[in-house]
Amino acid sequence: MGGRGRLVTILLLAALGVSLFASLGVWQVERRAWKLDLIAQVDARLGAEPVAAPGPDAWAAINRADDQYRRVTVTGNFRPEDVLVQAVTEEGPGFWVLSPLVSEAGDTLLVNRGFVPQGMRDAAARRAPEGAVTVTGLLRMSEPKGGFLRANDPAAGRFYSRDVPVIAETLGLGPVAPYFVDAESGAAIGAYPVPGLTVVNFRNSHLIYALTWFGLALMVVGGAVIAVRHERRRDDPAAAAVPRAPVRGIPHPG
The missing domain is CATH 2.40.50 (OB fold (Dihydrolipoamide Acetyltransferase, E2P))
Incomplete structure (x- = not known):
């Protein structure tokens, strides 16, 4: 494969890597927005006054997104x-x-x-x-x-x-x-059962994941720049003809 072919391959692989990692980063940003909205909705439900438990007429419409918590x-x-x-x-x-x-x-x-x-x-x-x-x-x-x-x-x-x-x-x-x-x-008559132990906790690490994916995309860009420079130096006759500095030997004593 010639120098031009190697450059094209490097650029294509870099474009593919950047596209993949950037897409994953954007997806995590969108997931973070969704998670924050979910947390806000649940917090509002937890702080609201209780309503009547849904009866049989409403059972078919109950779903996790709208009714959980x-x-x-x-x-x-x-x-x-x-x-x-x-x-x-x-x-x-x-x-x-x-x-x-x-x-x-x-x-x-x-x-x-x-x-x-x-x-x-x-x-x-x-x-x-x-x-x-x-x-x-x-x-x-x-x-x-x-x-x-x-x-x-x-x-x-x-x-x-x-x-x-x-x-x-x-x-x-x-x-x-x-x-x-x-x-x-309202569900116990003594010390047990102990009610009210529900833990409402949503893990939200999407920002860390997004920064990781975007960081990998930048690393691919940096790696591609280095690889392209290396290929250009290797294909540049002037750069290849630059003489190397002589290595001086260590003189032996007397």
């Missing part, structure tokens, strides 16, 4: 059964207690009543309040198994995610809301 309230009666879902919180390892609640309107939804430590698997220690109770909390979308989570094993009574359809089927609830409520209050 919305503060809701519902009045009804807890059913006696519940499910324990493994959890690790600031209180240590243990379980979320998910109990079905039948609202005043007659529809059923799952309520995460809070956290109990591992030593409280006894149902009597975590029994739900009797009679009508008003629960206030955060609307959360169902958590199907995914990522590193282990599969729920309803037959063995082992649950690792708050998968609403699976839990509803296990308890024989029939139609239920497609979400559950993380209780802030």
Whole structure:
């Protein structure tokens, strides 16, 4: 390949690298804007007054983007059964207690009543309040198994995610809301379960990633400039003819 061919190859590879890294940087900038908007929306929901938990007429329209972490309230009666879902919180390892609640309107939804430590698997220690109770909390979308989570094993009574359809089927609830409520209050009669332990934290490292990609694009530009200069020197007869300075030997003594 001649000198011109090498130059063309260098420039094409550099253009491809710069285009790729710059595109990734722009994508991260766009992701950062989306994440900041999401955080602002969630913060607004967390600071808002609670609204009535959506009933069956609204279930089909509920979605993660518009409804996750919305503060809701519902009045009804807890059913006696519940499910324990493994959890690790600031209180240590243990379980979320998910109990079905039948609202005043007659529809059923799952309520995460809070956290109990591992030593409280006894149902009597975590029994739900009797009679009508008003629960206030955060609307959360169902958590199907995914990522590193282990599969729920309803037959063995082992649950690792708050998968609403699976839990509803296990308890024989029939139609239920497609979400559950993380209780802030109104779901315990004693020290346990401990409500209000929901952690709302969105990782936002997009700016660092964007700067990294843009930095790599600049490095490609710098590398291409050096390579082009090298090729031009190699193909320049005048530069190649420049004599080298003689290397002086070290004289031997006397």
